[in-house]
Amino acid sequence: MDQRTRERLPVLPTLVQTAADELKKAQARLAAVRAAAPGTSFTVLGETYTKVKGTRYTDHAASATAYDANGRRYCLGPAEQRAFWAWASVEFLRHTGVRIEEMLEASHHSITQYRLPTTGEVVPLLQIAPSKTDEERLLLVSPELADVLSAMVCRVRDVSGAIPLVRSYDPSERAWNAPLPLLFQWRWGGQNRPVSVSTIRKGLDETLLASGLTDSTGRPLRYQPHDFRRIFVTDAIMSGLPPHIAQVICGHKTISTTMNYKAVYPTEAIEAHRAFIARRRALRPSEEYRTPTSEEWDAFLAHFEKRKLSVGTCARAFGTACVHEHACIRCSMLRPEPEQRSRLVEIRDNLIARIAEAEREGWLGEVDGLHVSLAGAQDKLVQLDAEAARRSTAISLGMPTFGQIKDRTVHGQDPGCSG
Numbered sequence: 001m002d003q004r005t006r007e008r009l010p011v012l013p014t015l016v017q018t019a020a021d022e023l024k025k026a027q028a029r030l031a032a033v034r035a036a037a038p039g040t041s042f043t044v045l046g047e048t049y050t051k052v053k054g055t056r057y058t059d060h061a062a063s064a065t066a067y068d069a070n071g072r073r074y075c076l077g078p079a080e081q082r083a084f085w086a087w088a089s090v091e092f093l094r095h096t097g098v099r100i101e102e103m104l105e106a107s108h109h110s111i112t113q114y115r116l117p118t119t120g121e122v123v124p125l126l127q128i129a130p131s132k133t134d135e136e137r138l139l140l141v142s143p144e145l146a147d148v149l150s151a152m153v154c155r156v157r158d159v160s161g162a163i164p165l166v167r168s169y170d171p172s173e174r175a176w177n178a179p180l181p182l183l184f185q186w187r188w189g190g191q192n193r194p195v196s197v198s199t200i201r202k203g204l205d206e207t208l209l210a211s212g213l214t215d216s217t218g219r220p221l222r223y224q225p226h227d228f229r230r231i232f233v234t235d236a237i238m239s240g241l242p243p244h245i246a247q248v249i250c251g252h253k254t255i256s257t258t259m260n261y262k263a264v265y266p267t268e269a270i271e272a273h274r275a276f277i278a279r280r281r282a283l284r285p286s287e288e289y290r291t292p293t294s295e296e297w298d299a300f301l302a303h304f305e306k307r308k309l310s311v312g313t314c315a316r317a318f319g320t321a322c323v324h325e326h327a328c329i330r331c332s333m334l335r336p337e338p339e340q341r342s343r344l345v346e347i348r349d350n351l352i353a354r355i356a357e358a359e360r361e362g363w364l365g366e367v368d369g370l371h372v373s374l375a376g377a378q379d380k381l382v383q384l385d386a387e388a389a390r391r392s393t394a395i396s397l398g399m400p401t402f403g404q405i406k407d408r409t410v411h412g413q414d415p416g417c418s419g
């Protein structure tokens with residue numbers, strides 16, 4: 001689901017623009033066929049049609065029928081209806097993020113208003129009837145959504161200016177709803193009917209086909225009405241809307257449902273990591289990020305020269321001083337060298353002799369310190385022996401050599417290919 005959203009969110013503006021363009025084209029074709037006399041040819045948008053000679057229908061939508069230059073029959077009235085409802089659905093769904101059944105149940109009564117108690121300003125609201133969660137909710141109507149609602153109201157009004165009452169069937173409840181001034185209704189077969197889900201899907205598919213959008217496999221991109229809900233949540237939260245407000249707008253019972261709708265983008269993780277690095281760098285002095293001077297470079301190289309010790313190498317970091325008072329034999333930073341093993345043995349034996357002498361002479365103050373040094377020397381010898389044992393058990397793989405190349409041309413193979 002996240003991948004569906006990531007694939008469809010970036011191309012949503014293309015779909016929106018295509019829906020608007022297709023509606024304008026369908027309206028231009030319908031206006032041209034209505035203006036043409038029966039049986040005559042007319043040209044619109046570079047396409048030539050011939051209007052049918054006569055019709056037994058009285059409905060203006062059914063009479064807007066014409067043939068193209070190839071003799072293919074087009075019902076330009078229903079085509080314009082589908083283009084309009086496809087455009088209205090795309091706009092309605094992307095601005096509200098509602099479920100499709102909630103959209104199709106929106107009526108003229110759903111459009112309401114609220115006066116802000118502080119400023120007295122009137123804000124338009126859209127009431128979403130209870131559906132999945134049995135809770136109604138109110139959405140703020142943006143100026144863009146207000147334009148869409150206005151176009152729908154103007155379209156479905158009858159000659160008296162009222163919106164006809166139509167009954168719709170609720171497939172979830174398996175019951176007919178009471179007659180309502182539904183916004184998603186059209187006149188078909190001489191009667192006003194609710195726009196069906198299949199009509200919305202068909203119009204959406206026609207718009208997608210016209211847009212030429214494809215998915216990652218190169219096939220035509222498909223949008224389900226619920227994709228707009230996921231896109232709405234993802235876009236809103238990425239634009240800064242707090243998730244708990246998005247939860248209220250979407251009518252989810254828990255915030256985890258809302259967060260499941262939000263597609264996490266790898267770019268979000270990348271941007272957050274880059275911001276973290278920038279913050280961390282800002283805490284460090286900027287001088288640390290400049291090109292080193294010649295003196296600093298010399299000091300850096302000198303550091304490695306000064307790490308050389310009699311029994312091995314000092315592994316302390318550049319720029320750090322020796323904090324162990326050069327008691328290297330006790331220090332964990334000392335990396336003993338195998339060639340200096342005899343020297344380490346000599347030091348160990350000397351320490352043993354000094355401990356014996358100190359104990360014999362009663363210099364007990366030195367005994368503890370000498371024991372620490374002796375433990376360090378023995379530890380370094382153990383390190384060297386372990387390293388030598390590890391090296392002796394290593395398996396030599398040898399150096400790869402070129403084998404003799406045989407002539408295989410008799411088998412139809414390239415003689416330069418050894419398989």
Ligand code: SF4
Pocket residue numbers: 313314315316322323324325326327328329331332333334
């Ligand atoms: S005491 Fe440790 S840190 Fe100091 S020089 Fe010797 S090995 Fe390096």
